[in-house]
Amino acid sequence: MSIGNSPEDDHPSDDRLAQHRPAPDGPAQERPADDRPSIGHVLRQARIDAGLSVDEISTSTRVRVPIVQAIEQDDFSRCGGDVYARGHIRTLARAVGVDPAPLLAQYDEGRGGRPPAPTPAAPLFEAERIRSDPRRPNWTAAMVAAIVAVIGFVAYTAFSGDDGDGGRQQVAEDTPPASGKPAPKPSAPKPADPKPDPSDSAIAGVPRDKVTVKVDATDGRSWISAKDHNGRLLFDGLLQQGESKTFQDKQKIDLVLGDAGAIQLFVNGKQVENEFEPGQVERLTYTKGDPEVG
Incomplete structure (x- = not known):
């Protein structure tokens, strides 16, 4: 005969523990999400x-x-x-x-179950920035080479023009033309029309052989990034509410919109209807045959 609790009293049996367990079909067993x-x-x-x-x-x-x-x-x-x-x-x-x-x-x-909190645009510059191609050409060297070529062409034209005028004058003095009429002066070459830079006014008369995209931050500010068909970065930054940007390329324009719900798009002179939600990130591509969502 022992005094005090028996070992069995210190360690409840499995039957006693089972009394305190929740039923198999109770709330504790319902874990559909897991x-x-x-x-x-x-x-x-x-x-x-x-x-x-x-x-x-x-x-x-x-x-x-x-x-x-x-x-x-x-x-x-x-x-x-x-x-x-x-x-x-x-x-x-x-x-x-x-x-x-x-x-x-x-x-x-x-x-x-909380709705997503507004996220500042700054992290998007690291997480969603369109990375430029590491193998893209050295544009600085190309521009220097082009300038040198233009200077050389102008110098050559100037010297050639002086020699040509002197030669024509000598011929006129020694042997006048048979018709007695002075030789017509050569007309100066007509300078090529400069290519218009994409601007906000370009949307009014978009060329058919190019794609023109206007991004208008009508409902708020949004980070945007744009590239041409060669992968060259045209713009990468924050567009404040009320501001707009217009991009133009001969083949296509690639866009990333950080807050697509704040943006209104015009592609090749036509407004693009969209149902973007506020804070929604969208990647779009437009070509000469659009408007349609890329």
Whole structure:
């Protein structure tokens, strides 16, 4: 006979513990969100099923390879904020043929269901900047070479013109023309018309052999970036509300809009109707045959 509690009293039996466990179908067992595959897993599996590589997705969406890889690993810290993370998820989902709405809802649920807070434009310059081609030509050297060629041509023309005038004068003095009429003076070459630079007035009479895109920040400010068909950066910066930019190229214009909901577009003289949301990041391409969303 022992005094005090027995060892069995210090350690409750499995039956006693079972009395305190929640029922299998109780609230503690309902975890439907945890059973869903992660956002990164869905996007990665859809890309693999579509037979696309990370480099191909990056090229088609203009989302840089490190950001694509990070999102497929459910790391959204490189996106520059919730607004841009949602924009990347929407863009990648469309590229691999997945409905972005459930993924965006899952992303918001993972952050307490709160709507994305406004994100300053500064992080976008690092996360979404259109990178210039590292192999692009040395424009400074090309401009210097062109200036030297123009100076040489002008000098050659000047000396040749003096010699030609002297020769014609000598001929006129020694052997006058048979007709008795003075030889006609050569007409000066007509200077070529300078090419008009793209400006806000260019939208009024856009040429048919080029593509002209006007970006108007009517509903707020937005960061924008624009490139021509050679990948040359035309503009990269913040467009304040009420400001506008016009870009022109002979083949195409590539755009990235940091806040597409604040932008109104005019392509080849026609207004482009869009349903962009505030804070939505959009990548667009326009050609001579547009307007249509690129």
